[in-house]
Amino acid sequence: MNLSDRLTDTFRILPAQAVALKKIGVDTIEDLLYYFPTRYGDTAKVTHISTLSKGDQAVVFGQISGLKTSKGYRSKIPMSEGFVEDETGRMKIVWFHQAYLAKMLVEGSFVRVEGKVSDRKGDLYFSNPKIEPVTKLPIGVGDSLFGEGSDVHTLYPVYPETRGVSSNWIFHKIQTIFSSKILDTIEDPIPKEIRDKYNLPTLRTALVWIHTPQKESDAEAARKRFAFEEIFFIQLDKQKTKYEFKESNAFVIDKSIEDINKFIDRFPFKATEGQKKTIEDILTDFRRGHPMARLLEGDVGSGKTAVAAATAYAATTSRPKGQNFGTLQTAYMVPTEILAQQHFESFIKYFKHMPINIALITGSGCRKFPSKVNPDGWTDISRTQLLKWVASGEISILIGTHALIQKSVKFKHLAFAIIDEQHRFGTAQRQKLVQKDALVPHLLSMTATPIPRTLALTLYGDLDLSLLDQMPEGRKQIITEIVLPGQRKNTYEQIRKELEAGRQLYIICPRIDEPDPDKETAILAKSVKEEAKRVKKKIFPEYEIGILHSKMKPSEKEKIMLEFKDKKLDILVATSVVEVGVNVENASLIIIEGAERFGLAQLHQLRGRVLRGTHQPYCFVFAETKTDKTLERLRALKTAKNGFELAEFDLKQRGGGELYGRKQWGISDLAMEAIKNIKMVEAARTEATKIIESDPKLSKHPNLKLYIETKGQKIHFE
Ligand code: ADP
Ligand code: MG
Numbered sequence: 001m002n003l004s005d006r007l008t009d010t011f012r013i014l015p016a017q018a019v020a021l022k023k024i025g026v027d028t029i030e031d032l033l034y035y036f037p038t039r040y041g042d043t044a045k046v047t048h049i050s051t052l053s054k055g056d057q058a059v060v061f062g063q064i065s066g067l068k069t070s071k072g073y074r075s076k077i078p079m080s081e082g083f084v085e086d087e088t089g090r091m092k093i094v095w096f097h098q099a100y101l102a103k104m105l106v107e108g109s110f111v112r113v114e115g116k117v118s119d120r121k122g123d124l125y126f127s128n129p130k131i132e133p134v135t136k137l138p139i140g141v142g143d144s145l146f147g148e149g150s151d152v153h154t155l156y157p158v159y160p161e162t163r164g165v166s167s168n169w170i171f172h173k174i175q176t177i178f179s180s181k182i183l184d185t186i187e188d189p190i191p192k193e194i195r196d197k198y199n200l201p202t203l204r205t206a207l208v209w210i211h212t213p214q215k216e217s218d219a220e221a222a223r224k225r226f227a228f229e230e231i232f233f234i235q236l237d238k239q240k241t242k243y244e245f246k247e248s249n250a251f252v253i254d255k256s257i258e259d260i261n262k263f264i265d266r267f268p269f270k271a272t273e274g275q276k277k278t279i280e281d282i283l284t285d286f287r288r289g290h291p292m293a294r295l296l297e298g299d300v301g302s303g304k305t306a307v308a309a310a311t312a313y314a315a316t317t318s319r320p321k322g323q324n325f326g327t328l329q330t331a332y333m334v335p336t337e338i339l340a341q342q343h344f345e346s347f348i349k350y351f352k353h354m355p356i357n358i359a360l361i362t363g364s365g366c367r368k369f370p371s372k373v374n375p376d377g378w379t380d381i382s383r384t385q386l387l388k389w390v391a392s393g394e395i396s397i398l399i400g401t402h403a404l405i406q407k408s409v410k411f412k413h414l415a416f417a418i419i420d421e422q423h424r425f426g427t428a429q430r431q432k433l434v435q436k437d438a439l440v441p442h443l444l445s446m447t448a449t450p451i452p453r454t455l456a457l458t459l460y461g462d463l464d465l466s467l468l469d470q471m472p473e474g475r476k477q478i479i480t481e482i483v484l485p486g487q488r489k490n491t492y493e494q495i496r497k498e499l500e501a502g503r504q505l506y507i508i509c510p511r512i513d514e515p516d517p518d519k520e521t522a523i524l525a526k527s528v529k530e531e532a533k534r535v536k537k538k539i540f541p542e543y544e545i546g547i548l549h550s551k552m553k554p555s556e557k558e559k560i561m562l563e564f565k566d567k568k569l570d571i572l573v574a575t576s577v578v579e580v581g582v583n584v585e586n587a588s589l590i591i592i593e594g595a596e597r598f599g600l601a602q603l604h605q606l607r608g609r610v611l612r613g614t615h616q617p618y619c620f621v622f623a624e625t626k627t628d629k630t631l632e633r634l635r636a637l638k639t640a641k642n643g644f645e646l647a648e649f650d651l652k653q654r655g656g657g658e659l660y661g662r663k664q665w666g667i668s669d670l671a672m673e674a675i676k677n678i679k680m681v682e683a684a685r686t687e688a689t690k691i692i693e694s695d696p697k698l699s700k701h702p703n704l705k706l707y708i709e710t711k712g713q714k715i716h717f718e
Contacts, residue, residue: 003030020164037157050088054119062086092125130168189703200225227674235688238461251415253286255314274468292442298468300608315416328415332399335424361400405432450643454681504587510594525551532573548574585613595621600646
């Protein structure tokens with residue numbers, strides 16, 4: 001047996017089990033060993049057979065007898081049967097679909113049985129219980145169970161189950177793997193010095209402890225080790241990427257802050273300290289000859305676009321080496337068409353005094369500024385034409401959706417790549433934008449998603465961090481109100497007054513978790529349509545209402561956004577797609593339905609939509625439940641100073657798993673819990689950095705290298 005052996009080649013696996021294993025992402029022996037219990041059942045609840053009654057969830061210890069396999073009388077379902085007996089009585093056991101169990105257990109041996117007591121015509125029996133052989137029966141089960149000398153495990157692993165594989169099945173398979181002595185051959189990829197320094201058990205010990213702990217503290221130590229391991233590997237991978245990236249060559253963009261100030265002085269506002277500092281840091285990076293890799297984090301409305309424009313200006317006013325014409329090129333990638341168009345237009349405003357071409361590329365078409373016929377405006381151009389001009393270097397700034405990273409898009413002198421709302425893109429997409437040519441473009445990644453610092457350190461360990469933690473002066477404060485089910489009527493009336501005064505309203509429909517993305521969009525689309533109908537019929541019949549959701553075609557979406565912008569619509573009912581920076585200045589009201597289903601940081605981002613105008617903005621957070629915990633959480637929206645504070649609050653209260661779990665980042669729930677622990681994250685980062693600095697290719701750490709190469713692929717930073 002080898003760690004990399006496939007389970008299907010090692011055990012007899014039924015087709016339904018194969019499907020289930022695939023679903024939980026378990027393919028090899030190693031995967032199964034890394035499938036950890038979520039909790040441990042405790043034998044403190046051990047009961048005597050004579051005291052059991054129908055419906056009890058019970059643990060009993062006893063001797064097994066009368067084992068046989070059979071088939072259901074009518075159903076023909078294969079099953080195992082047997083009896084468990086303690087000093088107080090005897091009870092039948094039936095396992096459906098698990099005929100193998102009868103053969104695995106030894107007649108007369110001592111077992112621990114955990115399961116539900118069922119009843120058939122007055123006869124009690126255990127139906128599909130979990131069963132485990134034990135070497136010794138606890139004497140007088142109950143008080144003396146924890147008596148000295150007992151070698152019975154007191155903690156039993158409970159694994160996340162899925163249709164087709166039970167916790168019991170997983171437990172038995174893991175026990176079989178353990179008894180194969182495979183653990184003796186396992187090599188620990190974490191260097192001994194690091195294990196000793198942080199008091200982490202070896203891989204072998206940790207595996208035993210996590211699956212069959214003798215005591216709570218063993219399980220805890222094992223969990224700590226695996227959490228450290230995961231974060232440490234991510235950090236190693238990130239530090240390695242960072243090192244390699246920094247080793248490559250990039251265009252030298254040598255501009256002083258004075259050069260850039262000429263551009264900044266044209267802004268209709270004064271740059272904030274955060275903006276100035278970030279721009280200066282970027283200019284420093286630009287001069288190095290090695291590519292910058294920087295993440296700019298700032299709340300919605302903190303002015304990231306201005307930073308992007310000012311630094312794009314630095315590239316745009318630089319000549320390619322050895323050339324006395326043309327400019328270095330900038331690519332600006334954003335996640336949606338609406339946003340791409342909006343940025344295209346704001347860049348035209350920023351750059352129209354300069355003799356350069358700016359272009360837009362999206363799935364639905366291409367545009368170029370300036371137009372030959374109208375030097376103040378843009379014109380539609382063909383894709384072929386655009387590609388030609390990008391390749392010849394005539395387009396200085398290209399803004400677009402992911403259409404920008406298609407193979408056919410070739411730049412002449414791509415020196416600077418900007419990614420907006422970077423969390424919306426996968427690593428692969430980001431990497432494509434900064435593809436390794438002879439010269440690697442400088443990368444500025446921007447996000448308004450406030451994530452806790454520990455998570456940022458882990459996920460973005462390969463990037464340098466800049467923060468815009470201060471809003472531009474004179475910004476209005478959003479008045480946020482939490483609206484409980486009984487208070488809606490009053491709130492709608494309050495909103496009506498604002499609508500009468502000419503304001504506009506967003507209504508955001510609740511988030512719906514559905515593993516299948518297609519289904520999810522369909523459900524969301526439906527809820528948006530229904531909410532719009534309801535609002536039109538029952539609440540605001542006198543107003544024009546539009547809808548926006550991701551099942552709509554980009555052109556339809558754009559049409560609706562324009563109608564909303566032009567005030568042909570008063571109310572826009574939408575899914576959280578409007579989360580992404582769309583600018584409608586007159587929309588000063590937002591209702592968020594089912595608010596408890598969103599993370600606080602996301603709610604904060606959503607309400608940022610109404611921060612754009614001159615009118616007093618309001619955010620109405622509609623809650624469906626009113627438990628104290630929900631209310632306390634939502635109230636944080638009123639008190640927190642910025643998105644980062646909210647993200648930390650969420651992490652503390654709900655834990656990382658729920659908010660930023662596997663679905664979003666591909667990090668295990670266990671490691672996400674560890675994200676709460678800044679000390680552990682920093683330790684993992686420090687150790688990883690040390691290793692990469694002394695051994696960048698990991699040639700002295702072959703085990704680690706192998707682990708990163710195989711495990712790294714499983715982590716996707718979407
Ligand atoms: P985000 O960080 O969400 O991308 P934007 O770049 O879209 O924010 O900026 C939001 C608004 O704030 C824009 O209208 C922009 O012109 C304005 N703005 C940016 N910087 C400043 C500043 N320093 N002072 C005042 N307004 C600013
Ligand atoms: Mg933005």
